[in-house]
Amino acid sequence: MDHKALALEMRGLREQVTGITDTAVAAADGLLIAADTADSIDPEGLAALAAAGLGLARRTAEATARGTLRRTVTYGSHGCAAFYAVGDTALMVVLGDEGLDVDHLHRATQPALRRIDSILTDKAPEKASEGV
Amino acid sequence: MSGYAILAPALAECGRDEFSGELRVAGTPGGIFHLRDGRVVAVESPGAPGPEALLLRSGRVSGEQWAELVRESGGSRWPATALIAHGYAGSAQLRVVCMMALHDAAFAIAAGRVDGCERVAPAEPFAQVALGETVARLLQDTARRLAALALLPHPVHPDRERPVPVPVARDGRLTVLQHELLAHADGRRTARDLAFRIGRGVYTVTVEVARMLGDGLLVCAEPPAPIPVRALPEGHRLQQRTPPPPEPAPPPTRTALPRRKPGSFFRLRNGIPK
CATH class of the missing domain: 1.10.10 (Arc Repressor Mutant, subunit A)
Structure with a gap:
């Protein structure tokens, strides 16, 4: 996995979409891989919540014949938390404040999710942990 | 150069045409000017907190109270009447908050990157102030703010310095x-x-x-702190999600396959009783 490329994607998304405050990438089972989060956020707990939230949403979509799950978004009075599946193996969390344009976020994340999926499933040998 | 140069002529034209509807500004942060008869009655932008965020973040109204106000107002995006009726804000105070937010959002859009402007005419424009601001005054105030910011010894861009x-x-x-x-x-x-x-x-x-x-x-702070990326623990590989257990198959029922009889194909296809 190219750690630098993953960090670049995460930072790029935050700079591209106005209102993103934090991002994190985790394995589908909730094990944290990378977190670009403020000190007030517990990234390990967030990754676990996202894995559970996506699992519940996926089962809901299946039980109600809503087709393939696209994403889950939790809206609060101070912003939102969006969980996306990254391929079949991982997930991404995006937190935003009240100003975040969620439709714009969904459009901007699609190419990023595809690239992050390729980075994560890259069979190249692991490099030393580094960031951007 | 800020987006003002592209925004100003498009907005001024809306004012001259006494346009009613939305002027959608593509860019970063971009946003929407809502106009009625050529006057700006609301401006929304991801680049500036709107009246709702100002009221909620200042603690004047709690999240639960806001949800109740919206329910009481039939799902309205801007429950102004209920805010006043419950005493969360006076009508003059609310007007000031809305007008400040309107000017602030115009500044945020103009200070950012503007890729283009497009007019859309919905049935009823979204309004946060009844009378609205003239386009000329709004543009004048925005230009003044941009110039004042540029003159400061350490000019800051709303979306740049951290x-x-x-x-x-x-x-x-x-x-x-x-x-x-x-x-x-x-x-x-x-x-x-x-x-x-x-x-x-x-x-x-x-x-x-x-x-x-x-x-x-x-x-x-330059450059930003690196994002820590963790190597997965030894033995942990990214694995596909475990698919849900398959649905139990329905109990088999004995059904005799229809036998083909001479001349029966027509009846099977068209449902004509024997």
Whole structure:
């Protein structure tokens, strides 16, 4: 996995979409891989919540014949938390404040999710942990 | 160059045409000007906190109270009447908050990148102020703000600098706003992010951040801290999600396959009883 490329994607998304405050990438089972989060956020707990939230949403979509799950978004009075599946193996969390344009976020994340999926499933040998 | 040069002619034309509808501004942060008969009655932008965020972040209204007000107003995006009826704000006060937010959002859009403007005419424009602001006055005020910001010794862009406090002993003469900014400037937040976090106008916060940079209270954190990426533990490989258990097959029922009889194909296809 190219750690630098993953960090670049995460930072790029935050700079591209106005209102993103934090991002994190985790394995589908909730094990944290990378977190670009403020000190007030517990990234390990967030990754676990996202894995559970996506699992519940996926089962809901299946039980109600809503087709393939696209994403889950939790809206609060101070912003939102969006969980996306990254391929079949991982997930991404995006937190935003009240100003975040969620439709714009969904459009901007699609190419990023595809690239992050390729980075994560890259069979190249692991490099030393580094960031951007 | 800021987006003002592209925005100003498009908005001025809406004013001259006495346009009613939306002027959608593509760009970063971009936004929407809502106009009625050529006057601006609301401006929304991801770059500036709207009246709702200002009221909620300032603590004047709680999240639960806001949800109740929206329910009471039949799902309205802007429950102004209910806000006044419940005493959360006076009508004049609310008008001031809305007008400040309108000017602030116009500033945020003009200070950012503008890729283009497009008019859309919905059935009823979204309005946060009844009478609205003239396009000429709004553009004049926006231009004044952009010029004032550019003249500061440490000009700051609402979406660029991510300051951190300077760790020095400070005297007790800091304003409330300065205290708030020092508490929330963490090297990740821009002036725009700080404005949302503390529920203040983005112009006010941008100017104050510029002054605090000049006074040595804040400093720009460069480069940003690296994002830690963890190698997966030994033996842990990214695995496909476990598919849900397959649905139990329905109990088999004995059904005799229909036998083909001479001349029966027509009846099977067309359902004509024997």
